[in-house]
Amino acid sequence: MRKLIAGNWKMNGLASSLAEIAALKGLTGTATCDIVVCPPFTLIEKAVAESRGSAILVGAQDCHAQSTGAYTGDVSADMLAEIGAHFVILGHSERRSAYREADAAVAAKATAAHKAGLTSIVCLGETREEREDGRAIDVVRAQLEGSVPEGATSSNTTIAYEPVWAIGTGLVPTIEQIEETHAAIRQALEGRMGYDGRHVRILYGGSVKASNAAAIFAVPNVEGALVGGASLKASEFAGIISAAV
Ligand code: PGA
Numbered sequence: 001m002r003k004l005i006a007g008n009w010k011m012n013g014l015a016s017s018l019a020e021i022a023a024l025k026g027l028t029g030t031a032t033c034d035i036v037v038c039p040p041f042t043l044i045e046k047a048v049a050e051s052r053g054s055a056i057l058v059g060a061q062d063c064h065a066q067s068t069g070a071y072t073g074d075v076s077a078d079m080l081a082e083i084g085a086h087f088v089i090l091g092h093s094e095r096r097s098a099y100r101e102a103d104a105a106v107a108a109k110a111t112a113a114h115k116a117g118l119t120s121i122v123c124l125g126e127t128r129e130e131r132e133d134g135r136a137i138d139v140v141r142a143q144l145e146g147s148v149p150e151g152a153t154s155s156n157t158t159i160a161y162e163p164v165w166a167i168g169t170g171l172v173p174t175i176e177q178i179e180e181t182h183a184a185i186r187q188a189l190e191g192r193m194g195y196d197g198r199h200v201r202i203l204y205g206g207s208v209k210a211s212n213a214a215a216i217f218a219v220p221n222v223e224g225a226l227v228g229g230a231s232l233k234a235s236e237f238a239g240i241i242s243a244a245v
Pocket residue numbers: 008162166167168169170205206207208226227228229230
């Protein structure tokens with residue numbers, strides 16, 4: 001399966017950061033994977049313009065479940081599609097914990113994203129405590145069941161497995177842990193979607209860097225990465241992209 005490398009800038013980036021996209025264009029001209037950059041809302045339209053003529057696509061980091069209405073401060077999937085976004089990250093652990101986003105809310109957002117023609121990147125992942133208690137696989141399966149909506153297909157949905165304890169910490173699960181969890185996600189996707197579940201891309205996320213990317217990409221059922229800190233600098237992000245052959 002063609003790999004997908006997505007960069008999540010989180011709440012980082014002013015207009016000057018678009019220089020990283022310009023640099024990334026130059027560094028990834030021959031890349032054989034799909035590349036997505038998810039800057040903050042304020043930079044999406046500019047990032048779309050900056051990446052024109054390259055293989056780089058642009059995504060958002062969240063959207064609302066409704067397409068319009070009295071939701072002060074929110075942004076809908078239709079608004080994102082209109083300005084050229086192709087992807088939206090949903091249910092990131094930072095939103096699940098800081099804004100108490102539950103699985104059902106993530107599923108509703110994903111439905112809205114699909115209706116607007118966006119591909120959702122639905123994030124799943126256990127906490128350290130859940131991993132230590134031996135509940136990681138159960139937690140991830142339950143999140144998948146609740147967060148992936150009816151109507152999800154391999155063309156409108158990507159999964160990102162991101163152990164909460166690996167995000168921004170420099171800690172990475174063992175290759176065996178990644179393999180076991182991704183296999184469980186694949187099995188659950190096939191249970192949910194039948195044959196099409198085999199074609200949903202499952203990304204790994206959490207402290208991915210140019211130096212550990214190749215080993216992670218060699219794991220069965222890992223079809224790319226969702227990258228936070230290491231996506232902010234074009235040179236480091238390009239190193240991850242070049243590992244995704
Ligand atoms: P990190 O973040 O790569 O900085 O660990 C990943 C993410 O939060 O998507």
